[in-house]
Amino acid sequence: MSRLLPLFAFVLLAALLGFGIWWNSAHDPTAVPSPLINKPAPSFALPMLDQPTKTVSKDTLLGKPYLVNVFASWCFACGEEHPVLMAESRSLGVPLIGYDYKDDANDAKAWLAQHGNPYDMVITDVSGHTAIDFGVYGAPETFLIDGKGVVRYKRIGPLTPEVIAQQLKPAIEALQKDAP
Amino acid sequence: MHPEMVKLLRTAVLLMLVAFAGIAAAQAIDPLPFRDHAEELRFQHLTSELRCLVCQDENLADSNADFARDLRHKVFELMQQGKSDAEIKQYLVDRYSEFVLYDPPVNHRTWLLWFGPLLILLAGGAVVAYTIRKRSLAGTLAASAPTDNGDDW
Numbered sequence: 001m002s003r004l005l006p007l008f009a010f011v012l013l014a015a016l017l018g019f020g021i022w023w024n025s026a027h028d029p030t031a032v033p034s035p036l037i038n039k040p041a042p043s044f045a046l047p048m049l050d051q052p053t054k055t056v057s058k059d060t061l062l063g064k065p066y067l068v069n070v071f072a073s074w075c076f077a078c079g080e081e082h083p084v085l086m087a088e089s090r091s092l093g094v095p096l097i098g099y100d101y102k103d104d105a106n107d108a109k110a111w112l113a114q115h116g117n118p119y120d121m122v123i124t125d126v127s128g129h130t131a132i133d134f135g136v137y138g139a140p141e142t143f144l145i146d147g148k149g150v151v152r153y154k155r156i157g158p159l160t161p162e163v164i165a166q167q168l169k170p171a172i173e174a175l176q177k178d179a180p
Numbered sequence: 181m182h183p184e185m186v187k188l189l190r191t192a193v194l195l196m197l198v199a200f201a202g203i204a205a206a207q208a209i210d211p212l213p214f215r216d217h218a219e220e221l222r223f224q225h226l227t228s229e230l231r232c233l234v235c236q237d238e239n240l241a242d243s244n245a246d247f248a249r250d251l252r253h254k255v256f257e258l259m260q261q262g263k264s265d266a267e268i269k270q271y272l273v274d275r276y277s278e279f280v281l282y283d284p285p286v287n288h289r290t291w292l293l294w295f296g297p298l299l300i301l302l303a304g305g306a307v308v309a310y311t312i313r314k315r316s317l318a319g320t321l322a323a324s325a326p327t328d329n330g331d332d333w
Contacts, residue, residue, distance in 0.1 A: 032280075033277055135275040
């Protein structure tokens with residue numbers, strides 16, 4: 001029995017190592033779970049990209065669920081995500097609001113003109129102050145907010161067709177079932 | 181090489197080093213209007229305990245990321261509003277989860293992290309104690325019965 005002890009210890013360590021490898025490949029170690037899920041979204045009032053004198057606030061958007069997609073013209077991963085949004089935004093069934101994060105308005109307009117505009121509305125946060133309230137730490141990020149203004153889902157990193165089909169669409173459907 | 185040349189070169193190298201050091205220092209330190217040195221020390225201490233989420237192995241104090249600068253300014257702003265260190269940390273935890281704290285708090289989800297090493301030490305100690313006891317027992321047996329087959333390790 002005691003002869004098997006080292007083997008047993010080795011198998012245990014190997015299992016621990018294997019678990020670590022599996023865990024790290026199954027989870028994005030840099031994704032920080034948002035503490036905002038199922039909590040009211042922070043209140044905000046941000047100017048629109050094409051009409052900087054008009055502001056959009058959380059109250060204006062209450063009543064129907066919507067998506068907030070944090071992007072910026074300087075953000076490389078947003079460029080990867082953009083074609084996916086162009087292809088899928090109409091099929092989501094909820095308005096898609098672009099959240100232009102720490103960006104120059106002209107750069108953002110040029111970027112949208114060049115790559116296409118999948119958004120129903122674009123709001124701008126030049127200073128990034130409101131983004132801190134949302135717990136944003138890197139674009140792209142996407143929030144699903146329900147009609148009562150509660151955050152129901154958050155994606156950190158680009159939306160992909162797989163993420164949309166497996167996570168985002170079920171989350172939207174669950175919302176539409178909740179609200180008659 | 182001519183001694184004058186060497187002197188000149190040495191001066192040039194020194195000047196360059198000073199210039200680079202100046203640039204590096206200017207990048208790492210924000211020109212924040214601290215009231216006094218104590219407030220600056222408090223700020224340095226607080227930001228060194230908070231994680232930069234973009235570059236996750238760096239703290240807020242050391243990070244040059246644009247995002248880290250924004251959060252440093254937020255911390256400074258909250259300090260100006262008279263918030264305590266605990267309140268400032270809670271403010272960030274509410275938005276960025278406990279991951280933003282470099283020292284994970286002791287709670288039901290982190291007890292394995294905090295006390296796991298102690299458990300492993302105890303388990304190791306138990307194995308060592310068991311082995312020693314068995315060996316000393318085998319030793320006394322071997323002394324009484326000299327038929328040791330040499331199989332014991």
